[in-house]
Amino acid sequence: MANIDTIITGIRLANPLMLASGILDENGYTMKKILEAGASAVVTKSIGRVERTGYRPPIIAEIPGGLLNAVGLANPGIDNFDHEVEIALQAGKPIIGSIFGGTPDDFLYVGKKMEQYGASALELNLSCPHVLGVGSEVGSDPELVEEIIGELKKKIKIPLWAKLSPNVTDILKIAEAAQKADAFVLINTVRGMAIDIYARRPVLSNAYGGLSGRAIKNVGIRYVYQIRKETGKPIIGVGGIETHEDAIEYIMAGATALEIGTGVYSRGKGIFSEINKGLSSFMESEGFSSINDMVGVAVQ
Amino acid sequence: MIHSIIERVDMETPTTVSILFPWDQDVLPGQFVMLWIPGVGEIPISLSHTGRIKGITVKKFGPTSTAITELKAGDRIFFRGPYGNTFRKTEGKTLIVGGGSGMAGLLPLITQESHGVVSARTKEELLFADRFSQEKLTIVTDDGSMGTKGFAVEGLKTLDLDEFSLMYICGPELMLKSILDYIADKEIDADFSLERHMKCGIGVCDSCSMDGLQLCTQGPVFPKSALLKSDEFGKERISISGKRVRL
Numbered sequence A: 001m002a003n004i005d006t007i008i009t010g011i012r013l014a015n016p017l018m019l020a021s022g023i024l025d026e027n028g029y030t031m032k033k034i035l036e037a038g039a040s041a042v043v044t045k046s047i048g049r050v051e052r053t054g055y056r057p058p059i060i061a062e063i064p065g066g067l068l069n070a071v072g073l074a075n076p077g078i079d080n081f082d083h084e085v086e087i088a089l090q091a092g093k094p095i096i097g098s099i100f101g102g103t104p105d106d107f108l109y110v111g112k113k114m115e116q117y118g119a120s121a122l123e124l125n126l127s128c129p130h131v132l133g134v135g136s137e138v139g140s141d142p143e144l145v146e147e148i149i150g151e152l153k154k155k156i157k158i159p160l161w162a163k164l165s166p167n168v169t170d171i172l173k174i175a176e177a178a179q180k181a182d183a184f185v186l187i188n189t190v191r192g193m194a195i196d197i198y199a200r201r202p203v204l205s206n207a208y209g210g211l212s213g214r215a216i217k218n219v220g221i222r223y224v225y226q227i228r229k230e231t232g233k234p235i236i237g238v239g240g241i242e243t244h245e246d247a248i249e250y251i252m253a254g255a256t257a258l259e260i261g262t263g264v265y266s267r268g269k270g271i272f273s274e275i276n277k278g279l280s281s282f283m284e285s286e287g288f289s290s291i292n293d294m295v296g297v298a299v300q
Numbered sequence B: 001m002i003h004s005i006i007e008r009v010d011m012e013t014p015t016t017v018s019i020l021f022p023w024d025q026d027v028l029p030g031q032f033v034m035l036w037i038p039g040v041g042e043i044p045i046s047l048s049h050t051g052r053i054k055g056i057t058v059k060k061f062g063p064t065s066t067a068i069t070e071l072k073a074g075d076r077i078f079f080r081g082p083y084g085n086t087f088r089k090t091e092g093k094t095l096i097v098g099g100g101s102g103m104a105g106l107l108p109l110i111t112q113e114s115h116g117v118v119s120a121r122t123k124e125e126l127l128f129a130d131r132f133s134q135e136k137l138t139i140v141t142d143d144g145s146m147g148t149k150g151f152a153v154e155g156l157k158t159l160d161l162d163e164f165s166l167m168y169i170c171g172p173e174l175m176l177k178s179i180l181d182y183i184a185d186k187e188i189d190a191d192f193s194l195e196r197h198m199k200c201g202i203g204v205c206d207s208c209s210m211d212g213l214q215l216c217t218q219g220p221v222f223p224k225s226a227l228l229k230s231d232e233f234g235k236e237r238i239s240i241s242g243k244r245v246r247l
């Protein structure tokens, strides 16, 4: 058997596949179930400082090649999230706390609490494209990104993963602003929208949404490759991973670990163990003895 | 989104209507659709009519359900689905227990043989009681305006449950919980159809989850055996923001 474990920012993962933020990770029991189904870690739903109900439904649309969503950062607020992390931790695997905010102070408040709750790392959602004042607004402002990460780096001990948005003109500029982060997570959803032609209006209540799934895989591959090549930093690849071939493509583009979101919807919770099986047999037949041997091999 | 033109609207109670529309799709009892009122909202609704003509039965409650009850024949409706699982089948006699608009999802299961326990807050709100024959009907109202006074479980206490091979139950979760507690040590088996918040209907948002299972894709129907082992059933759920709340 090929060895499929991997280490990202010092965190040992039994396999490269984690659950991505925002998909089945609001209730601790669900996170625990996903870990039992073979995910090596889960990234929580993005949590902010205060409770938010998010947009009213429709918040999601099934489209060819994936999903379009505008959930609106619904979250219970960090002070109400301790119990969910506690339940998820019962699975004995790493929990990564995804956090968002509008200011360095917000990030610090939420990040500190996540650290106390037992998160192994923080994933900074700098890229959520659909709430004014946070998300992309934050992630497309290099100075603010630098300030947030600088502040967190001083006061948080666990690793910081900066999740970047593909919805910027120059992603490299943002990556440079975020260079104090321990790793980059690429990519968040791509801006999109859908119109119902019989209702003659946008399907999502927020009109604009974020595209995920197969439709964005090749956008993700491109950014992972570019950022790996330009920065050499550890990368967590996410966007449209549904098969072991997709996973390997991301690893060869430079990802050390991966996250799956929409694939859980299209393939079910069994997707983690299925991909791991395929990954292991590919590595055996192609003569790779570890994930690390494959990371970035395609980068020229 | 799927769309259809409403063929008929039936008033079932002063606050509840059935909306019938053509939809060329196989659907099973227990399944639901996410019904969209453009500009207002989208909510999960069980299919109350699963034959050639499909139907939903909706009680006026929030903004979206209220807008649904105001639809008329000829109006267009938008929805996606069908979603969810179905009930187990049985050869023997069935006992059908519905609380309030919970009777809607049970309507397709009613046969000549089935006995009904129909419960509601008041006699005006009793739904589909007329679909059972007189001698196979137990009525329960919270206010005692008709039948036994109290909650649905009080109706069960008047029956010999050994007569039935399977119970089908739908209604508010606390009603289901009181029934589960009552039958926990009894012989009778049961399928419970649950109602929780649903924001996506496709197993993504986690708003409907219980014990790590998604009501929208792995439910909404669960057997007695699963609920007896549950950590969250009848106790806690996640609110629309994601906050854990007591039921």
Ligand SMILES: Cc1cc2nc3c(=O)[nH]c(=O)nc-3n(C[C@H](O)[C@H](O)[C@H](O)COP(=O)(O)O)c2cc1C
Pocket: A020, A021, A022, A023, A045, A046, A060, A067, A069, A071, A073, A098, A125, A128, A163, A187, A188, A189, A211, A212, A213, A214, A216, A238, A239, A240, A241, A259, A260, A261, A262, A263, B204, B205
């Ligand atoms: C319904 C939904 C909700 C999401 N919510 C979040 C979120 O709260 N925070 C975040 O960083 N990313 C969020 N994402 C983005 C995913 O984590 C991921 O980056 C993106 O969906 C691409 O991966 P995928 O194609 O495997 O889904 C969400 C995606 C979906 C589909």
Ligand code: FES
Pocket: B197, B198, B199, B200, B201, B202, B203, B204, B205, B206, B207, B208, B209, B214, B215, B216, B217
């Ligand atoms: S309604 Fe979203 S997971 Fe069930």
